[in-house]
Amino acid sequence: MKQALNFSWQFMPDFKDDYLSSFPDNAENIDIPHSNVSIPMHYFDEQCYQRISTYQKCFDVDEPVGDQKVYLHFGGFMVKAKIYLNGHDLGEHVSTYLPVQIDITNVVKQQDNRLIVVLDSNEDPDIPPFGHVIDYLTYGGIYREVSLQISAVQHLKHLHVHANHQGEITISYDVENAEMSPYAVSFELSYQGNIVDVFKQTKHKIDNILPWSIDHPHLYQLRAMLTSDLVETSAVVRFGFRTAIFKDSGFYLNDEKIKLIGLNRHQAYAHVGYAMPRSMQVDDALILKNTLGVNVVRTSHYPQSEHFLNACDELGLLVVQEFPGWQHIGQTPDWKNHVLDFTKRMILATYNHPSIILHGVRINESQDDHDLYSKTNAIAHELDPFRQTGGVRNFKKSELLEDVYTYNDFLHHGGNPGLENPKKVLPRKAPYLVTECNGHMFPTKAFDPERIRVEHAHRHLAVIDSAFKYPNISGVIGWCMNDYHTHRDFGSGDHICYHGVLDMFRNPKMAYASYASQSDDRIVFEVLSTMNIGEQPEGLLGTVTVLSNVDSVKMYKNDHYVAEFHPDIKQYPHLKHAPFKIDEYIGDAIYQEKDLPKKAIKILKKALNEATIKGLSHVSLKTMLSIGLLMVRYRISYSRLVGYWEKYVSNWGQKTLVYRFDGIKNGQVVCSKTVAPLLDMTLKANTDQLHFKVSDTYDVQKVVLRYVDVHETVAQLSSLPVTLEVQGPFVVLGPKVQSLHGGQLSVYIKTTSRSDGKGSITITPNEGKPIIVELNSETVIEK
Ligand code: GAL
Numbered sequence: 116m117k118q119a120l121n122f123s124w125q126f127m128p129d130f131k132d133d134y135l136s137s138f139p140d141n142a143e144n145i146d147i148p149h150s151n152v153s154i155p156m157h158y159f160d161e162q163c164y165q166r167i168s169t170y171q172k173c174f175d176v177d178e179p180v181g182d183q184k185v186y187l188h189f190g191g192f193m194v195k196a197k198i199y200l201n202g203h204d205l206g207e208h209v210s211t212y213l214p215v216q217i218d219i220t221n222v223v224k225q226q227d228n229r230l231i232v233v234l235d236s237n238e239d240p241d242i243p244p245f246g247h248v249i250d251y252l253t254y255g256g257i258y259r260e261v262s263l264q265i266s267a268v269q270h271l272k273h274l275h276v277h278a279n280h281q282g283e284i285t286i287s288y289d290v291e292n293a294e295m296s297p298y299a300v301s302f303e304l305s306y307q308g309n310i311v312d313v314f315k316q317t318k319h320k321i322d323n324i325l326p327w328s329i330d331h332p333h334l335y336q337l338r339a340m341l342t343s344d345l346v347e348t349s350a351v352v353r354f355g356f357r358t359a360i361f362k363d364s365g366f367y368l369n370d371e372k373i374k375l376i377g378l379n380r381h382q383a384y385a386h387v388g389y390a391m392p393r394s395m396q397v398d399d400a401l402i403l404k405n406t407l408g409v410n411v412v413r414t415s416h417y418p419q420s421e422h423f424l425n426a427c428d429e430l431g432l433l434v435v436q437e438f439p440g441w442q443h444i445g446q447t448p449d450w451k452n453h454v455l456d457f458t459k460r461m462i463l464a465t466y467n468h469p470s471i472i473l474h475g476v477r478i479n480e481s482q483d484d485h486d487l488y489s490k491t492n493a494i495a496h497e498l499d500p501f502r503q504t505g506g507v508r509n510f511k512k513s514e515l516l517e518d519v520y521t522y523n524d525f526l527h528h529g530g531n532p533g534l535e536n537p538k539k540v541l542p543r544k545a546p547y548l549v550t551e552c553n554g555h556m557f558p559t560k561a562f563d564p565e566r567i568r569v570e571h572a573h574r575h576l577a578v579i580d581s582a583f584k585y586p587n588i589s590g591v592i593g594w595c596m597n598d599y600h601t602h603r604d605f606g607s608g609d610h611i612c613y614h615g616v617l618d619m620f621r622n623p624k625m626a627y628a629s630y631a632s633q634s635d636d637r638i639v640f641e642v643l644s645t646m647n648i649g650e651q652p653e654g655l656l657g658t659v660t661v662l663s664n665v666d667s668v669k670m671y672k673n674d675h676y677v678a679e680f681h682p683d684i685k686q687y688p689h690l691k692h693a694p695f696k697i698d699e700y701i702g703d704a705i706y707q708e709k710d711l712p713k714k715a716i717k718i719l720k721k722a723l724n725e726a727t728i729k730g731l732s733h734v735s736l737k738t739m740l741s742i743g744l745l746m747v748r749y750r751i752s753y754s755r756l757v758g759y760w761e762k763y764v765s766n767w768g769q770k771t772l773v774y775r776f777d778g779i780k781n782g783q784v785v786c787s788k789t790v791a792p793l794l795d796m797t798l799k800a801n802t803d804q805l806h807f808k809v810s811d812t813y814d815v816q817k818v819v820l821r822y823v824d825v826h827e828t829v830a831q832l833s834s835l836p837v838t839l840e841v842q843g844p845f846v847v848l849g850p851k852v853q854s855l856h857g858g859q860l861s862v863y864i865k866t867t868s869r870s871d872g873k874g875s876i877t878i879t880p881n882e883g884k885p886i887i888v889e890l891n892s893e894t895v896i897e898k
Pocket residue numbers: 250416479480509523551553554555556594614
C-alpha cells in the first residue's frame with residue numbers, strides 16, 4: 116500500500132540543532148513538491164538556493180502496521196539529506212535526481228511520527244553532476260513527491276518485465292525476506308482491466324498481443340502474486356510489448372525503421388525550478404508529442420520525473436534517458452562510486468517504461484574513461500540485458516564502449532551542412548544517433564529581431580534535413596525543447612540559456628514549427644514574418660519563410676492573388692515537408708497597367724521583385740540596364756518608376772497592405788493566415804475555465820496568455836505587464852505582477868486546499884480589458 120505524504124510539511128530555510136528536538140513555531144507550512152526558494156525570473160544569484168534547509172512532517176500511518184515492512188520513499192530531493200524519524204538517525208542519503216527509499220520498519224509508530232529532513236542543497240563536488248561548471252541549475256528542495264510504502268513482511272521487489280512485439284515476455288524480481296518461508300509466484304496479465312493470461316513461468320509467449328508503438332501505445336499490466344505460509348501479496352507493473360533496437364543502419368521499432376526526430380528536455384520551470392507536480396510534467400510530454408510533433412525526447416542530463424515517463428509511455432513518445440552528469444568526471448573514488456550507484460538506481464527505477472529505448476551511461480560530453488564506462492556499461496547490461504546503452508560525447512572517434520555512438524554534433528553554423536557524415540565521427544561501424552545540435556550555436560529569444568528567430572528556425576531545419584540525408588543516422592535530438600536557467604558561466608548574462616524552441620514557459624518561438632511542420636498529425640501553418648519592412652535591415656522584406664506540412668501556399672495581397680509557392684526542395688532536399696520560400700511579391704496585378712506592353716511589364720515586374728528582395732542598391736547590373744533601357748524606350752520618368760515601386764512594393768501611404776496566405780492540401784484550402792499591420796491588440800487566454808485535480812498532492816494548471824491582433828498574430832515584441840489576482844483556494848506561482856515575454860506568458864496557478872474548491876483568477880493587463888478565468892478543483896482519490 117502507498118500512503119502519500121505530501122501535504123502539510125513545515126519548512127525552515129535554515130538548520131539549527133534545536134530543530135531536531137523542536138520545530139520553530141514560525142516555520143512555513145508547505146506542500147511537496149517544494150522549491151527551497153522562489154526563483155526570480157532572471158538576473159539572480161545562483162547561490163540563492165544553495166543552502167541547508169530543514170523540513171518537518173508529522174504523520175500517522177493510515178493502515179495498521181502490524182508485522183509489515185514500512186518504507187519511506189522520496190521521489191527526489193536536491194542534493195543530499197540527513198533524515199531523522201522519531202529521534203532516530205536514519206543516515207545521510209543522496210538523491211539529486213533519483214528516488215531514495217529507506218526502511219523505517221523498526222522506528223515507525225502507528226501514530227505521532229515526526230520526520231525531520233535536513234536538506235543540503237549545496238553543489239557538492241563529490242557528487243555528480245558537481246565538481247566543475249554545469250550549463251543548467253539544479254535548484255534545491257524536496258522537489259518530487261514523498262510517500263510511505265507498506266508491504267507484507269515477505270514481498271516482491273524490482274519486478275521487471277521485458278516484452279517484445281512478438282509477445283515474448285521475460286520477468287525478473289527479487290523477494291524481500293526470501294529466506295523466511297518458501298514461496299511461489301504466479302502472474303496475471305491484463306489489458307485495460309481484462310485478464311489476458313495467467314501463468315507461472317518467468318519466460319512466456321503470449322499470442323495476439325497489441326504491440327506498443329508510437330501511434331498505438333498499448334499498455335498492459337502484470338500482477339505478480341507471491342504466496343507463502345506467511346503472506347499472500349502481489350505487485351503490479353505496467354509495460355508494453357515492443358522491440359526497440361539501434362542497428363548500424365538506423366533505429367527500428369517493432370522491425371519498422373523510424374527516423375528519430377526529437378528534442379532535449381530540461382525539467383526546469385519558472386518560479387519553482389524543478390518543483391512541479393504531475394500535471395505540468397504530463398503537460399511537457401503532451402507539448403512534445405502534440406504541439407512539437409516529435410517522436411523522441413532526451414532527458415538531458417539526468418533521470419526525470421516518473422510522471423513525465425508515464426506520460427511518454429501513454430502517448431507513445433520515445434525516451435533516451437541519462438544519469439546525472441555534465442562534462443566533468445570527478446577523480447575521487449566517492450564521485451565515481453556515485454556514478455555507478457546512479458546507473459544502478461536509474462535502471463532499477465525506470466526499467467518497465469516501454470518508452471525508454473536507450474540508457475545513457477556516460478557523463479554527457481565527458482572524456483573517455485575506459486575503467487569507469489566499462490563499469491557503467493556492465494551494470495546497465497547486467498540489470499537490463501534488453502536495452503542498449505549510449506554515451507553522449509562531443510568529439511569524434513572516441514572509445515566506443517556503448518552499443519550506440521551518441522554524438523552532440525555542433526557542426527552547423529548556418530550556411531554549411533547540417534550534420535557531420537557519421538563516417539567521419541564513428542571509430543568503427545556502429546549504430547549512430549545525434550543527441551544534440553544548435554543550442555549555443557545560435558541562442559534565440561522569443562523577443563529577438565525577426566531575422567534572428569527565422570534563422571533559428573532554419574538552423575533546426577538544416578539539421579533535420581541532414582538527419583534524413585544519411586540513412587544510417589538513427590535520428591537527431593535538437594538542443595533544446597525550452598529555455599532554461601543556467602550558471603553565470605553560460606547563457607545570456609541573465610542566468611538563462613535561450614536555447615529552446617519554446618521559451619521557459621513552454622510558449623513557442625518560430626523554431627517550434629521546424630519540428631511541428633515535419634509531422635502529419637495535424638496541419639501546421641506558420642508564416643515566419645509580420646511582413647513589416649521596418650523590422651528588416653534596409654527596410655527589405657527579403658524572402659519570407661512559411662513552415663507547413665501542406666502541399667502548396669498561395670499568397671494574396673489585399674485579396675489580389677500574387678503567386679503559388681511550392682516546398683523549397685532545392686535548399687532542403689531531404690525533408691518530408693520542406694519550408695516554402697516566399698520570393699514573389701508583385702504578382703500578376705501589374706499586368707493591368709495599360710500604358711505599357713506586356714513584354715515591358717514583365718521586365719518591370721522582375722526588376723521590382725528583385726529590388727524587393729535584395730534592395731534597390733543591390734539589384735544586379737543586368738537588371739539595372741534592363742530598367743534603364745525600358746525607361747528610355749517607353750519614356751518612363753523617374754517619378755513614374757517610383758510610383759510603380761510605391762504601388763507594387765512599398766505601399767507607403769496607400770491602403771493598408773494585408774497579406775493572406777492559403778495552405779493547399781490535396782487541391783483544397785485547408786488553412787489560412789492573414790498578416791496585417793498589428794492593430795487592435797487584445798490579451799487572450801487559452802481558456803475561461805481551469806480544472807484542477809487534487810490527489811496525492813496539490814495540482815498546478817496554467818493559463819496561457821497571448822497578446823494578439825484580430826488575425827491571432829502574436830505581438831512578439833510585447834512585454835505587457837499583467838496583474839494577477841486570485842480568489843478561492845488557489846495561489847499564483849511567482850509574483851503578482853508579471854510581464855509577457857515575446858507577447859506570451861504562462862501563468863501557473865496552484866491549489867492550496869485538499870478539498871474541492873472554486874475560485875477565479877483575474878488577469879488585468881496594463882492596457883485593455885481584464886480576463887477572468889474560473890478555477891475549479893476537485894479531490895480525486897489515487898488508485
Ligand atoms: C552542449 C551541452 C548542453 C548544452 C548545449 C548548449 O554541449 O551538452 O547541456 O549546454 O551544449 O548548446
